[in-house]
Amino acid sequence: MSENNEKSLKAQQVIDLLGEKLNRQIVGSLVGCVHCGMCTEACHYVLANPGDVTYAPAYKADRIRKIFKRHYDWTGRVLPRWVGAGTVNSEADLEELKDIVFGKCTNCRRCTINCPMGVDYAVFNRMARGLLVSVGIMPEGVAVVSKDQWEIGNQMGVLKEDYLDTLEWMEEELQEELEDPTVKIPVDEPDCEVVYSINPREVKYDPRSIADAAKIFHVAGESWTMPSEGWDMTNFGLFSGDDALGGSVAQRLYESVEELRGRKLVISECGHGFRSTRCEGPNWAKQDVPFEMESSVNTMLRYIKEGRIKVDKTRNPEPVTFHDSCNNARSCGLFEEPRELLNLVCMDFREMYPNRAENYCCTGGGGAMSMSEYTPRRLKSGAVKAKQLEEAGAAYVVTSCHNCVDGLSDVIRHYKLPMKVTQLVHLVANALVIEKKVAVPVEIPVEVPVPVELVPVPVGAEAEALPLAGRRILVADDEEDQLEFLATVLEDHGATIFRATTGDEVLEMARREKPDVLTLDLHMPGRDVGEVFELIRKDPELEDLKICIITGKPELRRLIYERSVRPPEGYVDKPVDEDRLLLNVRKVLEVVHQEA
Ligand code: SF4
Numbered sequence: 001m002s003e004n005n006e007k008s009l010k011a012q013q014v015i016d017l018l019g020e021k022l023n024r025q026i027v028g029s030l031v032g033c034v035h036c037g038m039c040t041e042a043c044h045y046v047l048a049n050p051g052d053v054t055y056a057p058a059y060k061a062d063r064i065r066k067i068f069k070r071h072y073d074w075t076g077r078v079l080p081r082w083v084g085a086g087t088v089n090s091e092a093d094l095e096e097l098k099d100i101v102f103g104k105c106t107n108c109r110r111c112t113i114n115c116p117m118g119v120d121y122a123v124f125n126r127m128a129r130g131l132l133v134s135v136g137i138m139p140e141g142v143a144v145v146s147k148d149q150w151e152i153g154n155q156m157g158v159l160k161e162d163y164l165d166t167l168e169w170m171e172e173e174l175q176e177e178l179e180d181p182t183v184k185i186p187v188d189e190p191d192c193e194v195v196y197s198i199n200p201r202e203v204k205y206d207p208r209s210i211a212d213a214a215k216i217f218h219v220a221g222e223s224w225t226m227p228s229e230g231w232d233m234t235n236f237g238l239f240s241g242d243d244a245l246g247g248s249v250a251q252r253l254y255e256s257v258e259e260l261r262g263r264k265l266v267i268s269e270c271g272h273g274f275r276s277t278r279c280e281g282p283n284w285a286k287q288d289v290p291f292e293m294e295s296s297v298n299t300m301l302r303y304i305k306e307g308r309i310k311v312d313k314t315r316n317p318e319p320v321t322f323h324d325s326c327n328n329a330r331s332c333g334l335f336e337e338p339r340e341l342l343n344l345v346c347m348d349f350r351e352m353y354p355n356r357a358e359n360y361c362c363t364g365g366g367g368a369m370s371m372s373e374y375t376p377r378r379l380k381s382g383a384v385k386a387k388q389l390e391e392a393g394a395a396y397v398v399t400s401c402h403n404c405v406d407g408l409s410d411v412i413r414h415y416k417l418p419m420k421v422t423q424l425v426h427l428v429a430n431a432l433v434i435e436k437k438v439a440v441p442v443e444i445p446v447e448v449p450v451p452v453e454l455v456p457v458p459v460g461a462e463a464e465a466l467p468l469a470g471r472r473i474l475v476a477d478d479e480e481d482q483l484e485f486l487a488t489v490l491e492d493h494g495a496t497i498f499r500a501t502t503g504d505e506v507l508e509m510a511r512r513e514k515p516d517v518l519t520l521d522l523h524m525p526g527r528d529v530g531e532v533f534e535l536i537r538k539d540p541e542l543e544d545l546k547i548c549i550i551t552g553k554p555e556l557r558r559l560i561y562e563r564s565v566r567p568p569e570g571y572v573d574k575p576v577d578e579d580r581l582l583l584n585v586r587k588v589l590e591v592v593h594q595e596a
């Protein structure tokens with residue numbers, strides 16, 4: 001960090017806000033480090049990058065600590081060089097700090113529990129993220145996701161009609177599966193025992209987890225409901241360090257439970273959602289919460305112990321291991337309940353080592369999955385997790401966190417491990433014994449990792465300026481305006497574009513041009529789009545083609561998702577804006593710049 005005295009406005013704002021954020025916990029961690037180095041080997045970034053000191057927790061912490069010392073600690077004012085005080089002067093200094101606090105730490109807190117002095121680096125790393133966010137310096141993905149959560153109310157920009165349509169769709173699936181038209185996914189029912197909140201990822205990519213939870217509530221005879229508004233239990237404020245966002249999101253959820261007069265809020269399997277809602281939210285929202293909050297892991301375990309549901313573990317015979325989510329385990333103490341549940345619903349549960357509080361991060365913590373610019377670093381650090389997973393020798397890794405599902409899936413496909421990721425809700429639903437009912441599925445519904453080949457792409461300044469440079473994208477839409485909008489945005493970011501306006505054209509162009517990505521509108525003339533999708537998936541020559549569905553008619557998704565082929569890699573609702581389109585296409589591509 002430069003030491004000249006000319007400060008940019010943003011640098012001064014960061015320094016001023018740091019003063020406002022200081023509290024006993026943060027100051028204790030800022031002054032407590034004795035540089036013993038015991039935390040160094042605790043960090044998965046360090047283990048994956050031997051010899052690179054810039055990944056060491058104490059080194060990273062010192063980048064923040066030195067600003068505190070220079071401006072808020074008397075030792076730094078009197079003897080700045082002696083105590084290693086420093087400052088930030090320019091936006092380049094702030095960008096350098098951004099690279100550390102967002103790109104080199106997942107806030108997993110493994111270093112915290114290995115520090116004899118009680119230094120909680122992750123807590124002030126999050127605080128530093130918040131300082132940068134307050135002056136608009138953050139990774140692109142953090143900005144986009146935060147905007148969606150502020151403006152649309154959930155971090156994946158799921159529209160209300162899409163959410164409600166998915167619940168209705170899952171209700172129909174469940175009625176068919178249980179051969180019982182009375183099975184419901186109740187919405188906005190007042191005075192229920194349980195209000196169930198979910199992660200928007202479930203609506204977009206894993207609707208079956210909603211159906212499985214509903215099946216369990218139904219068989220347990222629970223009085224339950226889901227809110228039509230304020231249903232997202234995730235909270236990007238935890239990742240971005242923005243306490244105002246954290247408070248607003250948590251309050252929205254608390255209010256929806258209060259409006260429905262629910263007696264208990266059950267939070268589906270999500271580590272950061274549980275920590276944000278159950279542990280941090282009341283502080284951010286500055287309010288007392290007048291109802292109980294519980295992870296769905298505890299709910300499912302309670303149902304079995306109370307005899308409200310019966311399970312048959314022989315239905316889950318494959319070897320499974322368990323990944324402790326950092327937020328659930330290290331930060332919220334949820335260690336034994338998932339294991340107890342696994343032993344009740346699976347035949348062969350085996351630990352991975354280390355585990356519980358000492359488990360390694362999935363690599364996707366701290367919002368890392370939304371920061372594609374750090375993907376190569378994240379995947380490299382995943383070598384530690386990959387080794388743990390491989391040594392467990394299981395067919396499935398189970399985790400109670402949607403973020404971990406994505407992080408682990410990436411590690412598994414990058415390191416080509418012969419295993420899949422699933423969650424407890426799927427295993428419990430699969431093991432459920434339903435009297436008089438015969439249509440119990442035999443296979444475990446799983447998150448199927450999508451095989452991704454790592455394709456070298458342009459690197460350096462040119463690639464940064466045009467993030468889709470070198471990519472070939474087939475844009476399929478029958479509405480001329482929409483087609484041109486999508487094509488122009490993608491072209492402006494460096495992609496080579498092909499256009500199709502009918503189902504037949506899509507198939508023909510895909511086979512002829514072999515694009516990297518297809519953005520597919522579900523409503524087009526000519527050959528049925530669902531059939532086109534299936535034909536593409538079954539064509540070995542198009543095995544690498546990634547598909548991003550773009551539709552204004554969420555009810556049409558079943559045309560795609562009900563097919564017994566690999567699901568699409570991405571999904572975007574209309575109306576589409578530029579930021580969301582780019583974020584999704586880049587995520588679908590899994591753009592990987594090979595590290596030197
Ligand atoms: S273990 Fe604690 S005291 Fe030692 S270097 Fe790490 S943060 Fe500092």
Ligand code: SF4
Nearest residue numbers: 043105106108109111
């Ligand atoms: S919080 Fe986790 S990722 Fe960050 S420095 Fe500590 S161990 Fe490493």
